[in-house]
Amino acid sequence: MYPFNVNVSIIEPGMFKTNIAQWSDLEPQINATWQRQNAEIREQYGEEWFQKLKSVTADSLDTKSSSNIRWVTGAMEHALTSIKPRIRYVIGWDAKLFWVPMSLLPAEIADYIMLKLLPLPKCAKDQEN
Numbered sequence: 001m002y003p004f005n006v007n008v009s010i011i012e013p014g015m016f017k018t019n020i021a022q023w024s025d026l027e028p029q030i031n032a033t034w035q036r037q038n039a040e041i042r043e044q045y046g047e048e049w050f051q052k053l054k055s056v057t058a059d060s061l062d063t064k065s066s067s068n069i070r071w072v073t074g075a076m077e078h079a080l081t082s083i084k085p086r087i088r089y090v091i092g093w094d095a096k097l098f099w100v101p102m103s104l105l106p107a108e109i110a111d112y113i114m115l116k117l118l119p120l121p122k123c124a125k126d127q128e129n
Contacts, residue, residue, distance in 0.1 A: 009079035013072045014092025014099060015065040023058045030054060046122030053119055066092055 001008050015021070034042065034050055042050075075089040090096050102110050 007085050009085045009087060009089060011072070011075050011079060011089045012091065012095055012100070013075075014095030015060065016069050016072060016092065017061070017065045017067040018069060021061055021065065023061050026061070027054065027058070030057070044121065044123040049119050049121045056118060064094060 019025075071091045075091050079085040079089060090100055102113065105113075
């Protein structure tokens with residue numbers, strides 16, 4: 001867009017507490033998605049995995065999300081009204097210290113880190129044994 005004198009900014013927020021990311025609204029959708037899976041898929045992943053994944057997700061939304069959405073709206077306002085807007089707005093400590101660095105790592109390393117943070121499906125545990 002540069003040849004047309006149009007500035008493009010990327011706004012990359014981390015986790016923020018908003019109406020779109022409330023556990024009370026997400027949990028029924030997650031449960032419904034799980035129930036729509038066929039029995040073979042649910043067996044391969046296991047109920048224990050599903051419950052742990054829900055717990056990790058709820059904890060992340062509850063404890064690791066910022067309620068200060070002004071950081072996001074401030075970045076949007078700056079990008080729209082500034083004479084020289086930034087190319088990239090990384091907003092929130094989780095985005096700055098975790099998600100952006102993770103995106104720069106080789107896929108194998110990023111996968112390994114996520115493997116340590118998220119529960120293993122039952123079928124993956126069975127392969128380890």
